[in-house]
Amino acid sequence: xxxxxxxxxxxxxxxxxxxxxxxxxxxxxxxxxxxxxxxxxxxxxxxxxxxxxxxxxxxxxxxxxxxxxxxxxxxxxxxxxxxxxxxxxxxxxxxxxxxxxxxxxxxxxxxxxxxxxxxxxxxxxxxxxxxxxxxxxxxxxxxxxxxxxxxxxxxxxxxxxxxxxxxxxxxxxxxxxxxxxxxxxxxxxxxxxxxxxxxxxxxxxxxxxxxxxxxxxxxxxxxxxxxxxxxxxxxxxxxxxxxxxxxxxxxxxxxxxxxxxxxxxxxxxxxxxxxxxxxxxxxxxxxxxxxxxxxxxxxxxxxxxxxxxxxxxxxxxxxxxxxxxxxxxxxxxxxxxxxxxxxxxxxxxxxxxxxxxxxxxxxxxxxxxxxxxxxxxxxxxxxxxxxxxxxxxxxxxx
Amino acid sequence: xxxxxxxxxxxxxxxxxxxxxxxxxxxxxxxxxxxxxxxxxxxxxxxxxxxxxxxxxxxxxxxxxxxxxxxxxxxxxxxxxxxxxxxxxxxxxxxxxxxxxxxxxxxxxxxxxxxxxxxxxxxxxxxxxxxxxxxxxxxxxxxxxxxxxxxxxxxxxxxxxxxxxxxxxxxxxxxxxxxxxxxxxxxxxxxxxxxxxxxxxxxxxxxxxxxxxxxxxxxxxxxxxxxxxxxxxxxxxxxxxxxxxxxxxxxxxxxxxxxxxxxxxxxxxxxxxxxxxxxxxxxxxxxxxxxxxxxxxxxxxxxxxxxxxxxxxxxxxxxxxxxxxxxxxxxxxxxxxxxxxxxxxxxxxxxxxxxxxxxxxxxxxxxxxxxxxxxxxxxxxxx
Numbered sequence: 001x002x003x004x005x006x007x008x009x010x011x012x013x014x015x016x017x018x019x020x021x022x023x024x025x026x027x028x029x030x031x032x033x034x035x036x037x038x039x040x041x042x043x044x045x046x047x048x049x050x051x052x053x054x055x056x057x058x059x060x061x062x063x064x065x066x067x068x069x070x071x072x073x074x075x076x077x078x079x080x081x082x083x084x085x086x087x088x089x090x091x092x093x094x095x096x097x098x099x100x101x102x103x104x105x106x107x108x109x110x111x112x113x114x115x116x117x118x119x120x121x122x123x124x125x126x127x128x129x130x131x132x133x134x135x136x137x138x139x140x141x142x143x144x145x146x147x148x149x150x151x152x153x154x155x156x157x158x159x160x161x162x163x164x165x166x167x168x169x170x171x172x173x174x175x176x177x178x179x180x181x182x183x184x185x186x187x188x189x190x191x192x193x194x195x196x197x198x199x200x201x202x203x204x205x206x207x208x209x210x211x212x213x214x215x216x217x218x219x220x221x222x223x224x225x226x227x228x229x230x231x232x233x234x235x236x237x238x239x240x241x242x243x244x245x246x247x248x249x250x251x252x253x254x255x256x257x258x259x260x261x262x263x264x265x266x267x268x269x270x271x272x273x274x275x276x277x278x279x280x281x282x283x284x285x286x287x288x289x290x291x292x293x294x295x296x297x298x299x300x301x302x303x304x305x306x307x308x309x310x311x312x313x314x315x316x317x318x319x320x321x322x323x324x325x326x327x328x329x330x331x332x333x334x335x336x337x338x339x340x341x342x343x344x345x346x347x348x349x350x351x352x353x354x355x356x357x358x359x360x361x362x363x364x365x366x367x368x369x370x371x372x373x374x375x376x377x378x379x380x381x382x383x384x385x386x387x388x389x390x391x392x393x394x395x396x397x398x
Numbered sequence: 399x400x401x402x403x404x405x406x407x408x409x410x411x412x413x414x415x416x417x418x419x420x421x422x423x424x425x426x427x428x429x430x431x432x433x434x435x436x437x438x439x440x441x442x443x444x445x446x447x448x449x450x451x452x453x454x455x456x457x458x459x460x461x462x463x464x465x466x467x468x469x470x471x472x473x474x475x476x477x478x479x480x481x482x483x484x485x486x487x488x489x490x491x492x493x494x495x496x497x498x499x500x501x502x503x504x505x506x507x508x509x510x511x512x513x514x515x516x517x518x519x520x521x522x523x524x525x526x527x528x529x530x531x532x533x534x535x536x537x538x539x540x541x542x543x544x545x546x547x548x549x550x551x552x553x554x555x556x557x558x559x560x561x562x563x564x565x566x567x568x569x570x571x572x573x574x575x576x577x578x579x580x581x582x583x584x585x586x587x588x589x590x591x592x593x594x595x596x597x598x599x600x601x602x603x604x605x606x607x608x609x610x611x612x613x614x615x616x617x618x619x620x621x622x623x624x625x626x627x628x629x630x631x632x633x634x635x636x637x638x639x640x641x642x643x644x645x646x647x648x649x650x651x652x653x654x655x656x657x658x659x660x661x662x663x664x665x666x667x668x669x670x671x672x673x674x675x676x677x678x679x680x681x682x683x684x685x686x687x688x689x690x691x692x693x694x695x696x697x698x699x700x701x702x703x704x705x706x707x708x709x710x711x712x713x714x715x716x717x718x719x720x721x722x723x724x725x726x727x728x729x730x731x732x733x734x735x736x737x738x739x740x741x742x743x744x745x746x747x748x749x750x751x752x753x754x755x756x757x758x759x760x761x762x763x764x765x766x767x768x769x770x771x772x773x774x775x776x777x778x779x780x781x
Binding site: 001002003004005006009072263281284285287288289291292293295296297299300302303305306307319320322323326327385387388389391392395396397398 | 700769
């Protein structure tokens, strides 16, 4: 057992930091450091810089722009980006659709889509959830009917993140409604968002944000060559997609960065009794408690990474990986709560869109909105309750 | 970065696991617990024979040189079976003081017996007023005629009743809660003026309250430099926290295993109760807590030898917090998921619950360490 990073890994970390310092635009770093999300242009710009360096999709096969790296080196890159903070490469492209196309797609699909995904020439969105199909994803009803060399898609998707920015969507649609098994008879399709018959309507979330949408399909024609994998076997693609890159979900680097910033601002934020918040015993205790939980999560992440570093055949299903989504989201939510506590009454002034927030520091103005918004974390990507169902079944035989 | 055991460590683990599996079923444990000395001398001799008792000691001292990882492996296995033997008291605590403070001559006089299983040690530090504060030491040692005279009282000395030697913290200068001025003394259990009252602790282990009335020891009883004992005591307690973390992981893993077996076999409403989602999610919570605790036990093993004492203390506090929280959750949920049967003395799970509760309490519970860590400004390196 040895917790230390090798000299090569440490040298790589320095190389990543130097790259970020040289390449990350100041405006992007400042916006993210304030707690705001990156604009679309910032994300595109940053991913293209990463791609030029060969670092946008390190986990892909080398032939498609990946790097022959260990899981630990990939983790170092992602941790340093979260710490900077820099925008993450677009997950829909690099972590979700890309790996599915690599694993299940045709050569023509790979050639056409992968380079543009890696360079963020196409912005992808995910068409999975429907009004009637959330945790029970396999009950989805959107239909795709084969007519000649096209599928004709009708139905509705929801919670579609950044559909308003998207050039393409990967979606699950039912192609065989007569199959009694819900998971069978679903296909995985790639859809050009400019196709006639698509309507995107924003859903305003409780923080006032407009990141998710409803997407309606009215006789949308998808060329049959945009089917990925076998017709009716789209569930295989979906399962594969959802099992990828679990260590990213823990977002340890991002949580560290949030705590570091909170520690800083707490020094100059008024607490009770005329002493700075940083000296308030309740604040200190809650802060330390989260730090401890995050330390444990970091160790669990490293354990899963060390496991992913092994040859595939030597790997055993690791219950530690299920912990990452659950604890990772709980810790991020706890940090967002601590920001609300830190902002105190001033945080109230900023929640409304018409409030004059110029007088407040950004972190204070954003505290409540972020807290509201981050309740999504324990819901998306398979809610934490679904994760527990999976654990009960896969690791405990219940 | 590497979390795998070496081949040697793997062999050690396999051997010790076989020994314990053969000899430490729940019924045997009940018999061992019921009769004096409250642990199994025969098993203790078997541990010695396997080399387990030499685990943390240097090869030059006749030890196994297994380091904190070796201690972690053994402690976890002992936790799985709720072993009653004085491993923590003799090897980790007593042995730890000798490793860090004793001279070569003192080690040569004691360690061969410890490693062979013929010498038992105990570490006497808790006092009526001290709670978890190692610096709060009222027991006094005064120089007299070239030797030392000790007066005071110690409480809850783990396995203090059967130890051949007690390692006692005593104040040689300063006032009650000063961090300087505490010294460590090796006191033969049979010394005149030393009285021990042994008892079974809440978790079924043994401990003793000890009074020292004008106990005379020689100049060579002093371990380490006079007045500098606190630093050694803290270091040894941190090692004990690392060992307890691993023991807790073993005990929690066994608790989860027992609980899952019960969930799969116990039927109500015509089906195994493990098919109910409310119970499945509690079991999943247990597993999450155990995995996080395992991560912290590994962190402890890898960082307890950190030379920066302040950094080491903070990290071991973090370990103890996470372990204590996990131990409480797993212990409580194990009982709840067993229902009524979990409340009975005849059933194993309650004994795991009690040991897990003791592990949280020993050397400071989660709330104590959280308070101390918060006061110290947090972990810092995690943020």
